[in-house]
Amino acid sequence: MAKYKITFDRKTCIGSGACTSVCPENWELVEKNGEFKAKPKKTEISEEEYASNAEAAAICPVECITIEKIKAKKRMADDEGFGSEEEQSDEEEDF
Numbered sequence: 001m002a003k004y005k006i007t008f009d010r011k012t013c014i015g016s017g018a019c020t021s022v023c024p025e026n027w028e029l030v031e032k033n034g035e036f037k038a039k040p041k042k043t044e045i046s047e048e049e050y051a052s053n054a055e056a057a058a059i060c061p062v063e064c065i066t067i068e069k070i071k072a073k074k075r076m077a078d079d080e081g082f083g084s085e086e087e088q089s090d091e092e093e094d095f
């Protein structure tokens with residue numbers, strides 16, 4: 001099942017609260033030094049949580065929320081293993 005990573009640029013956020021209105025399950029406004037900024041409760045979300053978070057990203061007036069799909073770890077591990085096997089076979093040919 002796909003997973004997604006949320007990247008949030010806190011400096012750019014103007015605290016409009018739009019994200020919290022469309023996705024209150026993951027976005028909240030937090031006050032710090034008299035200034036309100038959004039804060040994601042989770043930065044790694046499941047496929048079920050993607051739609052509402054994507055809506056939050058789309059509605060943000062300053063586009064400070066981005067969401068990207070996380071690559072499956074199993075496949076990356078397989079690729080690395082394949083690469084090291086190739087290196088070993090090259091060394092054997094030298095002898």
Ligand code: SF4
Nearest residue numbers: 013014016017019060
């Ligand atoms: S919609 Fe964007 S600017 Fe508004 S509070 Fe959320 S992250 Fe900040």
